Amino acid sequence: MHTEDVLRATGTGLWRWDSETGASTVDVLTAELLGVPFRRGDVTDTDRSVSVAGPGSDTPSEEAGPGRPQDVPAEGGTLTLAEPSIRSRIHFSDYVELTETATLALAEWTLVETVLRIVDEQGDVVRRVRTRIMPVDEDGTISLIGTISLVPEPGAAEPAAAEHVRRPSGVPSGEEDTLQQNREAFLLHTGLALAEARTTAEVLRIGGSLVIPGFKPRALAVFSLERGRLILVGPPGQRPVPQHLLPFLEMPVETDHPAAAVVRSGRPVYLPAPEDYQREFPAAWPQVEPVGNRGWAFLPLTVSKRTLGAWMVAFGEPVRFTPEGRSLLANVARMLAQAISRTSMHETELQLSSGLQRTLRPTRRPGIEGMKLAARYMPSGGGLEVGGDWYDVIPLPSGRTGLVIGDVQGHDVRAAGVMAQLRIALRAYAAEGHRPDAILARASRYLAGIGRPEVMTGDPGERPSDEAPAVGAFGGLLEDERFATCLYMEADPVTGTLDIARAGHPDPAIWLADGTMLIRATAGGLPLGVEPGTEYPTTRLVLEPGETLLVCTDGLIEVGGHTMDTGWRRIQAVFRDQSAKDSGTPTDLEQLADALIGSAQQPLTGEATGPLADRREDDIALLLLTLDPAYAAGRAAAAAGIARRTTFTVAQAEPDRIGEARHQLQGMLFDWESEDQIDGAVLMLSEMLTNVLVHTEGDAMMVAECSGERGNRLLRVEVADTSDALPHRRTPGELASSGRGLMMMELLAGSWGVDPRGEGKSIWFEMRENVSSPAWA
Numbered sequence: 001m002h003t004e005d006v007l008r009a010t011g012t013g014l015w016r017w018d019s020e021t022g023a024s025t026v027d028v029l030t031a032e033l034l035g036v037p038f039r040r041g042d043v044t045d046t047d048r049s050v051s052v053a054g055p056g057s058d059t060p061s062e063e064a065g066p067g068r069p070q071d072v073p074a075e076g077g078t079l080t081l082a083e084p085s086i087r088s089r090i091h092f093s094d095y096v097e098l099t100e101t102a103t104l105a106l107a108e109w110t111l112v113e114t115v116l117r118i119v120d121e122q123g124d125v126v127r128r129v130r131t132r133i134m135p136v137d138e139d140g141t142i143s144l145i146g147t148i149s150l151v152p153e154p155g156a157a158e159p160a161a162a163e164h165v166r167r168p169s170g171v172p173s174g175e176e177d178t179l180q181q182n183r184e185a186f187l188l189h190t191g192l193a194l195a196e197a198r199t200t201a202e203v204l205r206i207g208g209s210l211v212i213p214g215f216k217p218r219a220l221a222v223f224s225l226e227r228g229r230l231i232l233v234g235p236p237g238q239r240p241v242p243q244h245l246l247p248f249l250e251m252p253v254e255t256d257h258p259a260a261a262v263v264r265s266g267r268p269v270y271l272p273a274p275e276d277y278q279r280e281f282p283a284a285w286p287q288v289e290p291v292g293n294r295g296w297a298f299l300p301l302t303v304s305k306r307t308l309g310a311w312m313v314a315f316g317e318p319v320r321f322t323p324e325g326r327s328l329l330a331n332v333a334r335m336l337a338q339a340i341s342r343t344s345m346h347e348t349e350l351q352l353s354s355g356l357q358r359t360l361r362p363t364r365r366p367g368i369e370g371m372k373l374a375a376r377y378m379p380s381g382g383g384l385e386v387g388g389d390w391y392d393v394i395p396l397p398s399g400r401t402g403l404v405i406g407d408v409q410g411h412d413v414r415a416a417g418v419m420a421q422l423r424i425a426l427r428a429y430a431a432e433g434h435r436p437d438a439i440l441a442r443a444s445r446y447l448a449g450i451g452r453p454e455v456m457t458g459d460p461g462e463r464p465s466d467e468a469p470a471v472g473a474f475g476g477l478l479e480d481e482r483f484a485t486c487l488y489m490e491a492d493p494v495t496g497t498l499d500i501a502r503a504g505h506p507d508p509a510i511w512l513a514d515g516t517m518l519i520r521a522t523a524g525g526l527p528l529g530v531e532p533g534t535e536y537p538t539t540r541l542v543l544e545p546g547e548t549l550l551v552c553t554d555g556l557i558e559v560g561g562h563t564m565d566t567g568w569r570r571i572q573a574v575f576r577d578q579s580a581k582d583s584g585t586p587t588d589l590e591q592l593a594d595a596l597i598g599s600a601q602q603p604l605t606g607e608a609t610g611p612l613a614d615r616r617e618d619d620i621a622l623l624l625l626t627l628d629p630a631y632a633a634g635r636a637a638a639a640a641g642i643a644r645r646t647t648f649t650v651a652q653a654e655p656d657r658i659g660e661a662r663h664q665l666q667g668m669l670f671d672w673e674s675e676d677q678i679d680g681a682v683l684m685l686s687e688m689l690t691n692v693l694v695h696t697e698g699d700a701m702m703v704a705e706c707s708g709e710r711g712n713r714l715l716r717v718e719v720a721d722t723s724d725a726l727p728h729r730r731t732p733g734e735l736a737s738s739g740r741g742l743m744m745m746e747l748l749a750g751s752w753g754v755d756p757r758g759e760g761k762s763i764w765f766e767m768r769e770n771v772s773s774p775a776w777a
Contacts, residue, residue, distance in 0.1 A: 007147070015131065017144040019106065022083040030148050031079050033129050034089045035118050091117035091125065098131070100327045102144055106135050107300075107330050109267055112323060115151060127151075182213040183328055190332060194339035200347060203339045204233060207311065210332065214325055218293055218316040222301070222336070223259040224309040228252065230259055233309075247287045256283035258298040259310040266307055268330065271296040273318040295319035297329055301337035308337055368393065368401045370493025374589035374624040376597050378555075388415035388484065389553045389619035390423055394430045396490065397755050402430045402439075405623055406486035406505065406528075407553040418482045422447055422528070426488065433756040436488045436501035440528065440536040444503065447484060447529035483529040487551055496543040496627055501536040503528045506554055506564070509571070513546035515579030517572050548589070549625040552596075555618030559600040574599050589624045596622060644668050644706040650689050651699045658689045661702050665717070668706060672713075673770055680748035681715060681767060687741045688719040688763050696723035698760070713769040722760040 007014065013030030017023075026034070087095055094116045105112045111134040117125045133146030190210060197203045208220045223230040230251045253260050258269045258281055271277045274294055278285045295315035301308040311333045321329075375391050388408025396402050404426055408419040425446045429439045485505040489498050500508065502524030509519050522539040543549055550571075557567035578592055600620055646664050650657045662682045669678045685702065692700035703718045727742060745752045749765035 010149070012147045012149045015133070015146050015148050017102065017133070019142045019144065024081045024083075024086055025078050026081060027078055031081075033118065033127070033148055033150060034086065035120060035126065036079070036081060036085060036089060089118055091119055100331070101323070102133065104323065104327045104330055105133055105144060106142065107268060108326065109135055183324075186211075186213050187328070187331055187335075191335050194335050197339055197343060198346070200233075200340060200343045203336065203343050206339075207336050212313070212328065212332070214328070215313070215319070216315060216317075217313045219312075219314040221312045221314075222309060222340070223248075223251075223263075223312065224340075225253065225263055225307060230255075230257075230263065230309065256281050258284070258296065259312060262298045262300050262310040263307050266300050266302060268300060268326070268333075269296075269298040270321045270326065271298075272320060292316070297321065297326075299329055299333035301333060301340060303337045303341040308340060311336055368491060368493065368625075370628050371401075371491060372589050372626050372628055373403075374593040376593045376620070376622050378597055378600065378620040388419045388482070389555065389621040390419050391621045391623055392423055392427065394427055396430060397433045398490075400490045400492050402488065402490055403551070403623060403625070404430075404486065404488045405551050405553065405621055406484050407555070407619070407621070408484040409482045415482060418447070418450065418484070421450065422484055422486075426486075430488075433761075435538065435757065435759075436490055436499050437536045437538045438759060439488055440486060440501045440503050440525070441534070443486065444526075444528040444530070444534055444536075445532040447482075448532045450481070450529075481529065483527040485527045485554075489551075491543075491625065493627065496545075498541045498543055498549070500539045500541060502539075503534075503536055504530075506552065506557060508541075509550040509568070510541075510543075511548040511550065511575055511579075513544070515576065517575045519568060543625070543627055545627050545629050547626065548592070550596075550622065551625075552622035553618070553620060555620040556596060556600055556622055558618065559620070570599070571596070589626060593622065593624055644704075646702075646704050648702045649699055650693065650702070652693060652697065655690075655693050658686055658693075661689055662686055665702075665704055668704060669715070671710070672715075673711065677715075677767055677769070681717065681765075684745055684748055684765055685717055685719070687744060688717075691727065691741055691763075692719060692721045692723075695725070696721050698722035708769075711769060714766060715769070716764060716766045718762050718764040720757065720760060720762040724756070724760060726754055726756075726761060727763065 008029065011029070013033055014027045015030050016025045018025075026036075090098065094114075097114055098116060101112045101114045104110075111132060113130065113132045115128055115130050118127045118129060120126050128151040129148050130151050131146055131148045133144045135142060135144055190206070193206050194203060197206060204222055207222060210217070210220060222233050224233045225231075230253060232245060232249050248257070248259075251257055251260060253263055258271065258277075261281075262269050269280075271280065272295055274289070277288060277296060281288075291314075293314040293316065295318050297313040297319075299311045299313075301311055313329060373393065375393075377389060377391065388410055389406070390408075391405045392403075394402035394404065404423075406419070406422065408415045408422065410418075422443060426439060426443050429442045434442065484503075486503045487500065487505040487508070488502075489500040491498055500522050502522050504524065504527030507519050507522055509517055511517050520541060522541075523537040525534040525536040541549075554564070554567075557564055557571065559567070560570070562570060574595055578595055597620065646668055648657075648661045648664055650661060662685060665682055665685055666678060669681065672678050685704075689700050689702065692698070698721050701720045703720070705716045706713055707716075708714050745765055748767075750767040750771060752763075752765035755762045755764070
């Protein structure tokens with residue numbers, strides 16, 4: 001006798017549910033019990049099946065549906081039903097219970113049973129059926145297989161038995177509904193609390209303080225799986241750790257412990273009484289017995305088939321784990337796992353973004369001798385809190401200070417990476433002594449060359465032959481290439497001058513001494529990386545005592561959906577508020593910076609929404625700069641000691657003017673006390689000018705300054721040219737006619753050096769009056 005014949009004779013149908021697609025394969029009897037409409041066919045081939053369209057089915061949707069009859073074999077055929085087809089024939093509350101039962105079966109890998117009410121198209125109950133299902137693994141596909149049979153009408157003992165299947169042991173029938181309602185309310189409240197938890201510690205606090213209906217837990221704890229070891233991370237807040245928990249703080253995943261067994265198998269472990277624990281885990285029992293618990297449930301914390309750890313619920317008395325109770329605990333474990341996974345990922349993202357931003361921004365508080373400076377950066381706050389905005393403060397070889405602020409296109413990790421490369425490049429170009437216009441021109445070429453070697457080399461052949469260049473919105477950008485706006489300036493605290501070059505960046509603003517804010521128009525070029533050959537003219541501004549300079553990215557201006565015009569007006573409102581408090585000039589730049597950032601986070605009182613209110617918020621970077629009055633006065637007095645200064649240019653075609661330059665220097669040093677030093681200075685000047693005319697193709701410009709009080713004066717002589725070639729020391733022979741210039745400067749000068757410039761270089765030497773030359777030899 002075949003199994004199919006036995007099942008047919010006993011009125012029992014077969015049911016297979018695919019956990020991945022959600023589709024169910026049923027036989028004819030099961031389809032009849034479920035009330036799925038179909039038409040019998042004449043085919044008797046038992047391998048023939050007909051599918052009902054829906055998720056997981058290949059049949060076109062217009063051919064089938066939950067209420068459309070289908071052709072099936074007359075005997076022994078199967079019917080594939082999509083999830084909506086079955087859901088439409090089962091009472092809603094019973095379908096929820098069926099889903100929980102199936103989840104419990106998959107979690108525990110056990111046989112489970114439930115009773116379902118079958119409804120018609122109008123939702124009226126027409127019959128009740130009992131289903132028994134268990135999981136199977138077929139070639140890596142997890143399915144549930146089981147049987148379905150009709151429950152006789154009330155009047156026999158069968159219905160009572162069916163009700164007993166779903167009622168917890170020891171719970172009177174009158175209290176079943178109340179307990180079920182309490183559990184539903186408990187799951188709703190717990191799910192809401194876990195969904196609102198923002199940190200893993202908060203999730204663990206919630207998980208360690210649950211009051212579970214139908215249970216009286218004595219202790220709850222979470223074991224986290226980290227690098228092959230189980231770490232006890234809950235209950236939180238127990239410091240110092242209780243003595244009885246010390247053996248379980250960290251355990252290998254191979255240890256003989258229920259939490260380790262749960263992690264290894266991915267299935268829960270229920271230990272209703274102490275003898276069950278002692279029998280199943282004899283090695284761990286001696287350490288567990290003194291704790292005093294008498295019942296345990298260990299459930300896996302699993303997210304997307306990945307086990308994060310285990311959740312333990314311990315009881316003070318032996319417990320009987322009914323199917324309803326096990327299903328409740330399994331649901332809580334799944335919610336805990338989802339919450340822990342979410343908060344852990346969020347915390348990891350925050351650590352990554354904050355660490356990345358700390359790395360990309362100046363590590364020390366920026367400062368400039370002789371000036372006051374305040375700087376701020378605020379990410380947009382969406383996703384990873386990284387972006388392309390940055391600022392930097394760069395000490396320059398000339399004694400000045402370079403200030404740079406910029407914004408790389410985008411708000412992602414790619415933008416932050418491009419920003420880091422661009423920041424390093426700008427620091428390198430500035431440290432070489434280039435002028436602001438040359439720095440931005442080189443940075444633009446560098447940014448355009450990232451990913452496009454032909455921009456740097458000038459050889460278009462370096463692009464693969466089968467790769468056509470993609471043209472972007474700016475006429476030269478590829479699909480994932482970025483451009484950047486940037487403002488670079490050199491600040492001189494002695495004179496208060498600011499040499500500014502701008503690449504598509506917003507203009508700076510000046511807060512005057514009387515509280516008026518003006519936007520200072522400066523010359524500029526295209527954003528960096530758009531067109532490598534772009535020129536960036538330099539604009540010189542003078543920052544007077546009592547004035548404050550603001551440079552910022554467009555995120556501060558356009559916050560709240562404002563345009564450039566309306567955004568500057570809202571910043572003016574912040575300036576006016578601060579001006580009213582400080583009587584015209586800011587007494588604390590840090591306070592002003594906080595006010596500007598605060599206005600971006602919290603709208604101003606009475607502020608209207610900008611015309612672009614639906615746009616995404618941007619990162620913000622800003623710099624505030626003002627002169628230090630005391631330092632400026634001291635430096636001005638020192639600069640007043642420069643009594644003599646002369647400049648002279650020797651053209652390439654006029655080498656005879658070198659003699660005139662020597663005479664000018666001698667005339668400026670007419671009262672210098674050391675004749676030997678005068679002769680040495682004239683000799684070094686002649687050598688520097690001659691080298692320019694011989695080894696370059698440009699003119700030589702001499703600048704000589706004499707400062708200080710008589711008897712202790714300082715002489716500084718510079719000779720600048722347009723060549724980037726730097727001098728290098730050689731070892732000339734006895735009869736050589738060249739190669740001794742640097743050796744001579746080392747012998748005669750107090751100090752000397754070479755400073756690269758934006759275009760060319762400057763060679764200089766200094767000597768102090770009545771101070772002998774260094775004994776180099």
